[in-house]
Amino acid sequence: MGKVYIVGAGPGDPELITVKALKILKIADVVIYDRLVNRDILKFTKKGCELIYVGKSREKKEMSQEDINKLIVKKAKEKNVVVRLKGGDPFIFGRVFEEMLELKKNGIEFEIVPGITSAIAAAESALIPITERTLSSSVLIVTGQEADKDKRKVDFSKINADTIIILMGVKNLELIVEELKKYKNSSTPVAIVENATLKNQRVIIGTLDNIVSIAKKEDVKPPAVIIVGDVVKLRSQLI
Template identity: 50%
Template sequence: MPVYLIGAGPGDPDLITLKAVKALNKADVVLYDYLANDEILKHAPEDAKRIYVGKKAGEHYKTQDEINQLIIEEAKEHENVIRLKGGDPFVFGRGGEELLALAKENIDFEVIPGVTSAIGAPTSMAFPITHRAVATSFTVVTGHEDPTKKDKQVKWDYTADTLIILMGIGNIKENTEEIMKYRDPKTPA
């Protein structure tokens, strides 16, 4: 059986996909993040092993390398291993790194997407990300790039009509300054 890399959605346990619930129902092990709602864990059997591997800004319970190694170890010992991640695993979720680690060990995997907060949060508040008369495009960027990188990758001058910044609270001043270099100060936010 493959390792299931599952996106848990933006926080509301009712927004997890049916496919994710079906995979969780047969889990032997669930490795879960800080951002994965505890209610979602109830879909796993009571006897399933639950391993917290949460990370949040400045508080890493485990490093990414440790998480990768733990997924590999559990996959070699158990048939149904779930890696449950907040949002979507491939939207700033480091899911790609986890899949590369599994591929290096020739461990099969399946990705079950989740609703990213970049879409789920504004939509749940009836805020259209695009609107024919106002915004015909959108960009999702990280507000917290790897501090060890020499060059930043966010192209603040090349963003779309609607700009969605994830993980940006800690750098709100810097992010706002960058946006203001390229946007009209009267732009609604």
């Protein structure tokens, strides 16, 4: 029986992977990786390492979480070193609990290797100091994917922080902004960091009042991190 390493690949720039992750990738027999993992990272694997993509593609739908769990267990039974490679940090919206539970149930040893999350790296890469002491003493990381009116799990009216960082929020931007405007001033600055840490990174700046129309005009596409709060305005002093 092999060991499974659940590894964070970092936010995008392949150099932002940890030394520990790199060491493990070099000895991996199989790597099971997600859509947002930079493919350049896979070049660190040894010859003959099996590479299995489980994200969405033009040809096929994303594999279900259940099937991914089964695949990891199957590979752990066949190989020595199995890497489950996830974008950013595995513990930030990485559906990692299900995978750990399945491994535990099957008596398979596993270890978590943290990564740099895009939630923080995007702010750093865009020069937005999210905890600048005069403006922000709290940061909230939240998913924007479940802001759908029918199946809302994130109640934006109940959560607040000086700085709010939203992942997976591009599709629901209008809804999210509508909710945030209920308790944040509409002049509150907003930044959208698209393709953070990559060569094609874009930073789009606006306020709660105009960010939806700016994002449309700029044709903002995922992956992107949305940062809401007064700290966003500090960026203009740094660029």
